[in-house]
Amino acid sequence: MTFLLTWLYNIVWWIVSSYITFRFVRSTHVLLRSIWAHFFSTPLDLKPYQDSWTVVTGCTDGIGRAYIEELAKARGIRKFYLIGRNAEKLNKINNELTSRYNCEIKTAIFDFEKDDLDRIIDLPGFRDLEVGILINCVGIAPEKVGNLVELPAGIGSKIVKVNLLSCIKMLELILPGMAKRDKGIIVNIASFTGWRPLPYMSTYPATKAAIAFYTDTLVDEFKHSNLKIQCLIPALVATKIASYDSKDADGIAVVEPTTFARQAVRLIGNYPLSTGCFAHDFQAALGNLVSFWLFKQFFVPLVILGVHKQRVDEYQSRKEQ
Secondary structure, three states, rough: OOHHHHHHHHHHHHHHHHHHHHHHHHHHHHHHHHHHHOOOOOOOOHHHOOOOOOEOOOOOOHHHHHHHHHHHHOOOOOOEEEEEEEHHHHHHHHHHHHHHHHOOOEEEEEEOOOHHHHHHHHHOOOOOOOOOEEEEEEOOOOOOOOOOOOOOOOHHHHHHHHHHHHHHHHHHHHHHHHHHOOOOOEEEEHHHHHHOOOOOOOOOHHHHHHHHHHHHHHHHHHHOOEEEEEHHHHHHHHHHHHHHOOHHHHOOEEHHHHHHHHHHHHHHOOOOOOOOOOHHHHHHHHHHOOOOOHHHHHHHHHHHHHHHHHHHHHHHHHOOO
């Protein structure tokens, strides 16, 4: 009997210690990889792409706006084709980039939620573009936290169209030209919420998971070419879509768009999958210490239905005032 108990104890101890070791190794790998990427690796030279056009969706606010600013400021990109639905914001960006960096800007007004995606090809000057870089950043999210019935009718379909179908359509239009020239960079902005299924957010993380999945397949399909394809999966960035203002950014749990863009642009073309910034990599490393099942038991009630729900409600209330 004593032998049996000892044997069972040893088996349990081996399983538990192996599991803990496995989790620790995964977490350490994420952290070390991030340290290398952000502090020691050499950024990709973007000079070969400076004479081509950089096409950006979702460029008037948040990550997209900060990303193009960083491309122009730090990496010498000067030719931008910007697609957005707000003419006033597009004109403002045009003036800012032109005056600060002497950029050549083309803008096109398009509403990815309401307009027919098949009309993108007919946007002014779009057919004639030689695209060197494509940044798929456009996205929307529900303006409240709740189950599918509690959310506004039809919001799920709208999120799928804006977040996912727009990304695929842009790739269908631009990727063939890149493949023919054997030259191009693609950056698809997904989200860390797509890491695993999260209740009370449903469609949004599902679309982001699909973008990450889709990008991963493209990386494999074009691994023998000179195309650089990347998916960014940021955690919380102080943007409208996350219901955070810049003043709410603490640099750890929530980062400012400019901080995120500065670090993410440094990684462009070098890493197929990244959160984009060191603070989010650190969060990913911590997340790898526990199983998703255990993580969800605490995260859903305390964060999604607690802190995040309150944050979204307060943010939307301020917008309505």
